[in-house]
Amino acid sequence: MNKTIIITGASKGIGRTIALELAEHKINLAIVARDIEKLEVIKKKAEESGSKCICIATDLTQPGSIRKVTETTLDAFGTIDVLINNAGIAASMPISETTEKQWDEIMTLNAKVPFFLSKEAIPHLAKSPRGIIINISSVVGRKGYVNQAAYTSSKHALTGFTKVLSQEVLPLGIRVHLIAPGGVATEMVTTMRPDIDATSLIQPEEIADIVKFLIFAKGNAMIDEINVRRFDAPL
Secondary structure, eight states: OOOEEEESSSTTTTHHEEEEEEHHHOOOOEEEOOOHHHHHHHHHHHHHOOOEEEEEOTTTTTTTTOOOOOOHHHHHHHHEEEEEOOOOOOOOBBBGGOHHHHHHHIIIIIIIHHHHHHHHHHHHTTTTTTOOOEEEGGGGGGGOOBBBBBHHHHHHHHHHHHHHHHHHGGGGOEEEEEEESBBBHHHHHHHOOTTSOGGGGGOHHHHHHHHHHHHHSSSSOOOOOOEETTTTOOO
16 A cells, blocks of 8 residues: 655755655655645656655645645545654744744744644554654754744744654554754755855755655664754764
């Protein structure tokens, strides 16, 4: 049976790369983002690789969008085997200049959406022979950087949620993993950290390789959290 995998934030960056690399394994993909045009491009490429793919164009922060993701996926494929919570936003500003609106936007997409999308998917993942949830966090989920207080708070929240989630769904046979990369060569990082030498950034393909390992690895070993740093970054 083909795996059915939901990927949020799939229109660009890490999510896009994960989708295209997983497509090479001829699986069922439900790719989620707001930009339907970008999703359609990825869908075409995925289908050229032999995968079945559906686009779910939605703003995950809006009411009803989370239910839409699971219901659309189930209507198309009948199962959900893997959920990859990748969608996220970041902003660089001091605490003194952070507005309540900015705080709410960041916390909603980075922490609230993974929480409730996981909750919605759990009953279906429990029916899978090997249900998996992968949360894409960040180095700021365990460290703190000046001018990134709201972003850091959201990723710390995601890390804490993942730790509890993994324990609660263990009896259901669902595996939960957290990937926390440092600077990855995406639009987000170049905006947040223009000071970093672009040649030293982690490539999205390197994160996609980790995702593939977690999904397709066999055996009883359980990986809770993978911290990935740039080669020249401090521990």
